[in-house]
Amino acid sequence: MSVREVWQLTRELLEATALPWPAEEREARLVQVDELLREREEWLRKLRPPYSEEEQELGREIVAWNREIEARLRQVRDEIGSDLRITEAKRQANARYVHPYEQPLSFDGMFYDKRR
Structure with missing residues (x-):
């Protein structure tokens, strides 16, 4: 079930973006977030309707998490x-x-007279 995979990756992304981000951890966390986003993008391309009621509920949760992320x-x-x-x-x-x-x-306040 692809929706379940997207939901799991979105949850991991939510945890990876938890604040605060200390400056010394920033680069490592950005790499982790980038990897999760790329993996999730691959799974999103595989999604095809129709979706079951459970998948629709997971989708609503994913959308809410996306706003927070x-x-x-x-x-x-x-x-x-x-x-x-x-x-x-x-x-x-x-x-x-x-x-x-x-x-x-x-040169603030300087006046240049062009007349001779």
């Missing part, structure tokens, strides 16, 4: 984006500290 993955994406912004800001601050005179000069 998507919300968790969005949160992880936002955390990664925040970490990247912080890292970039630190890199720029360090570059300005190490090479303070390599930054372009600011």
Whole structure:
């Protein structure tokens, strides 16, 4: 029964996306989630109607879990984006500290008169 396999993989995916995601575990967990998504995609392609009442109930549960999984993955994406912004800001601050005179000069407030 393919629906049962999709349900099982979705449940594993729900557990794999459980929050929080510590930064040191992030890469390993992303690999695990990617593998589960690929495997589940293969099973989803095999699904063919008609579905029994039990399979329909499992399908409703899968849809509900998918919403939760998507919300968790969005949160992880936002955390990664925040970490990247912080890292970039630190890199720029360090570059300005190490090479303070390599930054372009600011020309704010300067007036250039073209008339002669």
